[in-house]
Amino acid sequence: MNNNLILKNGSRIAIIGGGPGGSFFAHFASRYAKEAGIDVSIKIFDKKSFCQRGPRGCNMCAGVISENLFNSLEEEGINIADFCVQRKIEGYCFQTQDESVVLHHPIPGHIPKIVTVFRGNGPLQSEHEGNVSFDDYLLNHVRAQGVEIISDMVKDFRLSVRKGEPVKVICGERNSEHEFEADLVVGAFGVNTGMMEKVANMGFGYRPPKTVRTCQCEIILNREYIEETFGNNIFVFALGKSELKFASITPKADYVTVNLVGRKDLTRNNLVDFLDHPTVKKLMPAKWRIPNSFCMCISKIPITYAKHPYADRFVVLGDASISRSYKSGIESAFNMAKMSAYTAFKNGVSAKSFMNGYFKPAKRLLARDNLYGIMMLKINDYISSNRQLVNRQVKLVKSTDDVKTASQINEILWNMLTGNVPYKEIFVKALNLRLISKTLSFNPLSWIRKKSGNYSNVN
Numbered sequence: 001m002n003n004n005l006i007l008k009n010g011s012r013i014a015i016i017g018g019g020p021g022g023s024f025f026a027h028f029a030s031r032y033a034k035e036a037g038i039d040v041s042i043k044i045f046d047k048k049s050f051c052q053r054g055p056r057g058c059n060m061c062a063g064v065i066s067e068n069l070f071n072s073l074e075e076e077g078i079n080i081a082d083f084c085v086q087r088k089i090e091g092y093c094f095q096t097q098d099e100s101v102v103l104h105h106p107i108p109g110h111i112p113k114i115v116t117v118f119r120g121n122g123p124l125q126s127e128h129e130g131n132v133s134f135d136d137y138l139l140n141h142v143r144a145q146g147v148e149i150i151s152d153m154v155k156d157f158r159l160s161v162r163k164g165e166p167v168k169v170i171c172g173e174r175n176s177e178h179e180f181e182a183d184l185v186v187g188a189f190g191v192n193t194g195m196m197e198k199v200a201n202m203g204f205g206y207r208p209p210k211t212v213r214t215c216q217c218e219i220i221l222n223r224e225y226i227e228e229t230f231g232n233n234i235f236v237f238a239l240g241k242s243e244l245k246f247a248s249i250t251p252k253a254d255y256v257t258v259n260l261v262g263r264k265d266l267t268r269n270n271l272v273d274f275l276d277h278p279t280v281k282k283l284m285p286a287k288w289r290i291p292n293s294f295c296m297c298i299s300k301i302p303i304t305y306a307k308h309p310y311a312d313r314f315v316v317l318g319d320a321s322i323s324r325s326y327k328s329g330i331e332s333a334f335n336m337a338k339m340s341a342y343t344a345f346k347n348g349v350s351a352k353s354f355m356n357g358y359f360k361p362a363k364r365l366l367a368r369d370n371l372y373g374i375m376m377l378k379i380n381d382y383i384s385s386n387r388q389l390v391n392r393q394v395k396l397v398k399s400t401d402d403v404k405t406a407s408q409i410n411e412i413l414w415n416m417l418t419g420n421v422p423y424k425e426i427f428v429k430a431l432n433l434r435l436i437s438k439t440l441s442f443n444p445l446s447w448i449r450k451k452s453g454n455y456s457n458v459n
């Protein structure tokens with residue numbers, strides 16, 4: 001290990017971004033510093049104030065905290081405060097144009113620990129008291145560990161020219177710009193920032209992940225109405241809309257969050273089109289009209305992973321680096337923050353340490369699994385785009401005659417929607433000839449037999 005490239009007493013860590021990636025890194029860095037008996041200074045830079053309502057104070061997301069993350073947070077002593085929790089989720093309602101079914105945790109009787117939150121301090125027009133922001137809660141948690149939160153944006157930074165030298169970080173606005181040195185800079189700046197391009201232009205090999213623009217909005221509804229209609233279920237839609245990859249309505253306390261992810265960039269029109277769909281309208285109160293103005297945002301989601309997200313004294317994590325495709329981004333940020341912080345404290349802060357201790361294992365964990373995810377999503381797209389097939393799938397889950405098939409499909413869909421288990425595990429379970437023949441109403445074995453029969457007849 002290069003002695004210059006290790007963290008020691010007095011080392012300075014600058015984290016760019018106060019979203020989950022930045023807070024989780026700060027949490028683990030504080031923990032590993034304490035375990036190593038060294039005193040380091042940790043600063044998180046973010047200009048965004050999560051006390052504000054609406055998109056300005058929000059890191060724009062559906063706000064579903066997965067069960068795996070909930071459990072991991074508890075293990076770390078981070079117990080999400082009740083004031084952040086908008087709703088405890090028990091199931092997912094899979095809704096087609098004609099049918100719907102509520103999916104449950106595959107273990108009968110198990111109540112999943114899934115909760116919904118607001119990332120910022122709630123929708124633009126909300127009138128609650130206090131601050132309910134999940135991201136702010138995480139920042140307060142690390143502040144209590146001694147991490148300093150600086151309300152400023154990082155404009156730029158310059159990596160060490162000579163091995164061992166610190167990184168120069170420039171922050172502040174034009175007139176109040178100032179420069180300081182850091183022994184480690186952590187890029188937790190997400191994908192909705194120009195910082196990705198800046199880092200890509202530094203020439204050490206970083207390439208940001210590809211992204212698509214998603215569309216979301218918050219709709220205010222009567223609390224009792226949400227309770228009666230949505231209950232504690234997240235609604236996921238298969239409406240045969242080819243432009244959409246994923247569409248959901250997530251219930252909160254007084255709002256529902258509508259969340260659309262497309263194959264390509266989405267716009268407000270896609271949102272209006274979705275809200276206008278008869279199946280969606282049926283879920284809304286009678287005479288409900290799309291409001292003229294509502295809290296909405298267009299935010300990016302990564303669809304590939306970054307290349308070379310590390311250099312000497314610099315590491316990128318969270319959305320700007322590598323995460324699980326289309327699912328549980330906050331959980332990925334947690335896992336990657338843990339791996340990169342562990343590497344920084346145990347193996348040092350050189351590019352080589354980050355490559356071996358963080359990025360290679362991260363790719364083994366996520367990149368390969370995402371390939372299975374892509375295959376599963378394609379199968380799901382195929383079924384969802386065919387009205388007959390998707391209805392058949394719902395009927396099979398509802399069936400009381402064939403309980404085995406019902407619970408197998410429930411498990412596959414549950415795991416796809418919650419991200420509870422790796423995509424590979426879901427893929428292996430789905431590769432079941434009996435299940436395929438039931439779902440597609442097609443028997444692969446007899447098809448193969450027929451084909452080989454035809455073939456031998458020809459010969």
Ligand SMILES: Cc1cc2nc3c(=O)[nH]c(=O)nc-3n(C[C@H](O)[C@H](O)[C@H](O)COP(=O)(O)OP(=O)(O)OC[C@H]3O[C@@H](n4cnc5c(N)ncnc54)[C@H](O)[C@@H]3O)c2cc1C
Nearest residue numbers: 017019020021061062063064154189190318319328329330
């Ligand atoms: C539509 C949508 C729905 C989603 N739903 C869910 C969900 O339900 N559950 C889930 O787990 N994940 C969800 N995600 C994914 C989740 O939002 C991300 O994975 C997660 O926010 C990534 O955290 P991060 O810290 O890497 O980045 P971010 O949360 O984007 O945080 C980055 C922070 O960096 C700050 N920043 C940027 N540039 C600078 C700079 N130059 N200086 C200082 N600060 C800077 C920003 O202000 C921001 O606060 C969703 C994503 C989208 C797009």
